[in-house]
Amino acid sequence: MDIESIERIKESALQKIDGAKTIEELDQIRVAYIGKKGEITLVLQSISCLRPEERPKIGALINKVKRQIEAALTQKSISSIKEEEFDETVPEIPVRLGRKHPINQVKEEIVGIFSQMGFGIEQGPEIEQTEYNFDLLNIPPDHPARDMHDTFYISDNLLLRTHTSPVQIRVMKKRKPPIRIIVPGRVYRRDADVSHSPMFHQVEGLLVDKNIRFSDLKGVLACFLHQMFGEDVPVRFRPSYFPFTEPSAEIDIGCILCQYKGCRVCKNTGWLEILGAGMVDPNVLRNVGFDPEEWTGFAFGLGIERIAMLKFGISDIRAFFANDIRFLSQF
Numbered sequence: 001m002d003i004e005s006i007e008r009i010k011e012s013a014l015q016k017i018d019g020a021k022t023i024e025e026l027d028q029i030r031v032a033y034i035g036k037k038g039e040i041t042l043v044l045q046s047i048s049c050l051r052p053e054e055r056p057k058i059g060a061l062i063n064k065v066k067r068q069i070e071a072a073l074t075q076k077s078i079s080s081i082k083e084e085e086f087d088e089t090v091p092e093i094p095v096r097l098g099r100k101h102p103i104n105q106v107k108e109e110i111v112g113i114f115s116q117m118g119f120g121i122e123q124g125p126e127i128e129q130t131e132y133n134f135d136l137l138n139i140p141p142d143h144p145a146r147d148m149h150d151t152f153y154i155s156d157n158l159l160l161r162t163h164t165s166p167v168q169i170r171v172m173k174k175r176k177p178p179i180r181i182i183v184p185g186r187v188y189r190r191d192a193d194v195s196h197s198p199m200f201h202q203v204e205g206l207l208v209d210k211n212i213r214f215s216d217l218k219g220v221l222a223c224f225l226h227q228m229f230g231e232d233v234p235v236r237f238r239p240s241y242f243p244f245t246e247p248s249a250e251i252d253i254g255c256i257l258c259q260y261k262g263c264r265v266c267k268n269t270g271w272l273e274i275l276g277a278g279m280v281d282p283n284v285l286r287n288v289g290f291d292p293e294e295w296t297g298f299a300f301g302l303g304i305e306r307i308a309m310l311k312f313g314i315s316d317i318r319a320f321f322a323n324d325i326r327f328l329s330q331f
C-alpha cells in the first residue's frame with residue numbers, strides 16, 4: 001500500500017459519489033468504501049503490515065481520505081434529498097405555540113386603558129410589613145377591619161399582602177403629588193370558593209392632586225368599565241366602607257354570565273362586585289406626610305380574576321389556576 005493507491009481509491013470514491021443519482025446508490029458507496037469491509041477500512045486495518053516509520057504518515061493520509069469521503073457523502077445526500085425526497089404536499093408537523101395566560105391578557109388590557117389615561121405603573125413586594133398592609137392604611141391592630149382580610153401571616157410583622165393598597169403608602173412616602181399610578185400584582189387571602197381564590201390579582205389605582213373630587217373617581221372608573229365591557233353594561237356604585245378611604249364605594253357590574261338574571265357566581269343577585277374605591281382618607285394622607293387641606297385624592301382596587309370571569313364567561317375562578325391545557329388553549 002502506498003500513497004498513490006490511497007489517492008486512487010479516493011478519486012474513484014469521489015467520482016462515484018459525484019455521479020450517484022439516488023440515496024440508495026450513496027448508501028452502497030458508503031458501504032463499499034467506509035463500511036465495515038469497505039476499501040478504506042481494509043487499508044486502515046492493514047497498516048500493521050507497514051514498516052513502523054511509515055505508519056504515522058500513511059495512517060494520517062487514510063484518515064484524511066476517510067473524512068473527505070464522509071463529507072462528500074453527506075454533502076451529496078443533502079442535495080439529493082432536496083431534489084428527490086422533499087415532498088411539499090406532505091402536511092407539516094404542527095408547532096404548538098404557547099399563549100398568554102388569560103389573567104395576563106386581561107391585566108395587559110386593564111393596564112393599557114389606564115396608561116392611556118396617563119397612569120404610570122408601580123410595583124411593590126408580595127411579602128409585606130403589617131405596618132404597610134394595615135397600620136399606615138388606617139387599620140390599627142385592634143381595628144375590626146383586619147378581620148375583613150383573612151391573612152396569611154409569616155411572622156408578627158410580616159405577611160403575604162392581602163391587597164395592593166400598601167403600594168399606595170410606599171409610593172406616597174417616596175414621592176410628592178401630583179401622583180397618578182396603577183399597581184398590578186398578586187395578593188393572598190385565606191379564601192376559596194367559585195369566586196374567591198387564595199392567590200389572586202388586583203390592580204390598585206391612586207391619584208393625588210389638588211381639588212380631586214368623587215366625581216373624578218366616578219368619571220375615571222366609568223370610563224374604564226365602559227372601555228372594558230362596552231357602553232351598554234350596567235354599572236352601579238354602592239356605598240361601602242374601607243378604613244383607608246372616606247367616602248368609600250364598591251362598584252358592581254351586571255353579571256354578564258347570567259345576563260343579570262342571577263346565578264351561582266353572582267349569588268343570584270345579577271351583580272358582581274369587581275372594585276373597591278373611595279377618596280383617600282385624610283388620616284392616610286397624614287401618615288405619609290401630606291397635608292389633607294392641600295391635597296386630595298382617590299384610590300381604587302379591582303380584582304383581575306373577576307373581570308376575566310366576566311369577559312370570558314367563566315363560572316369558576318379555580319379554572320384559572322388548575323393549569324389544564326384544554327382550558328388555557330381556548331384563549
Ligand code: FA5
Nearest residue numbers: 163165191196197200274275276277299300301303306
Ligand atoms: C380591597 O382589597 C381594597 N384594597 C380595594 C380598595 C383599594 C378600596 C383602594 C378602596 C381604595 P376588597 O377586599 O373588596 O378591597 O377587594 C377588591 C377586589 O378584589 C374585589 O372587588 C374582588 O373583585 C377582588 N377579590 C377580593 N377577594 C378575592 C378573592 N379571594 N379572589 C378573587 N378576587 C377577590
